[in-house]
Amino acid sequence: MNIIVRLSAGILLLALFSVHLTGCQDSAQKHLNIARSRRDKGKFQEALEEYNAAVRIDPTDPHLLFERAVVRDSLNDLPGAIEDYSRVVRLFPNDTLTYLQRAFLEADLGRHDDALKDFDTVVGLAPDFPRGRLYRGCYLLLLDRYDSARIDFDHAIRLDSTNDLMYFYRGRAENNLARYQDAITDETRAISLKPNLGLAFLERGKARLGLHDAQGAKNDCDTALRLEPDSYLIYSIRSMAKSDLKDYAGAMSDCDSVLAHNRNFYPSYQIRGEAREKLGDRSGGAVDIALADSLKKVWGNKPIASAENSLKEFTDGNSK
Secondary structure (H helix, E strand, C coil), X not given: CCHHHHHHHHHHXXXXXXXXXXXXXXXXXXXXXXXXXXHHCCCHHHHXXXXXXXXXXXXXXXXXXXXXXXXXXXXXXXXXXXXXXXXXXXHCCCCHHHHHHHHHHHHHCCCHHHHHHHHHHHHHHXXXXXXXXXXXXXXXXXXXXXXXXXXXXHHHHHHCCCCHHHHHHHHHHHHHCCCHHHHHHHHXXXXXXXXXXXXXXXXXXXXXXXXXXXXXXXXXXXXXHHHCCCCHHHHHHHHHHHXXXXXXXXXXXXXXXXXXXXXXXXXXXXXXXXXXXXXCCHHXXXXXXXXXXXXXXXXXXXXXXXXXXXXXXXXXXXCX
């Protein structure tokens, strides 16, 4: 075959290959369009089938993989979603959003080292991205690493001093470090930025209780409950404030509300038992206090940690 024939054949093969590629991309796009339509209608399983078809045609398209990961997450297939996010970061190792998404799922699965490594990667890639600092700080807070969390919140606030959640979470860290006045300052700032942030009133109430301002704590809890009526942790803090104010019947009522939500929340048995004793019901009080001691031995800090973790907000939904 002479050189002209070889070149002509090569050009023909290249043209045919380009047509094949275009056909594949067009076919993948068709599946993607259907997938998005079904996803938007909440038909996640049907959407996943279309995403799977699209990925089989174009397995290295990061947009397909990312969108499929979101759908897998919606179907509670967290390992599958993590696998897709991992494929995306192999294709685009500097994509901070994908690392964040993967970190959230790793956190949900209790893969703390992996999650923290991804949060660290986000901060390393974008040190001046305030949300990266905020999210890592939140995760450190949930791991009881309060000093490290506070450092991240300090940095986040220097980058963005207008975000209510940054002050709110720093206030939580300060409460856990017994820096109650600092917590009050931060939660007051959070409330000024977002007056309906009910959990900021809770944190400020906790700080006031730490400073023995029971009336101030009760007032904050009253406001918090108007804004977050389903949070039994607020009832727990208010029951302590009421007990300090010698409103023992009110404290018992709040403890009943807590225990209706979580029968293992042993601090409320302790508070209710002490309130019963103050009201002259020594036998009932003794039963509650014994239950508190028994549950504490069995559960340790789990009921309290569960209540705290139910308050975590890793999304933008509660910010301004």
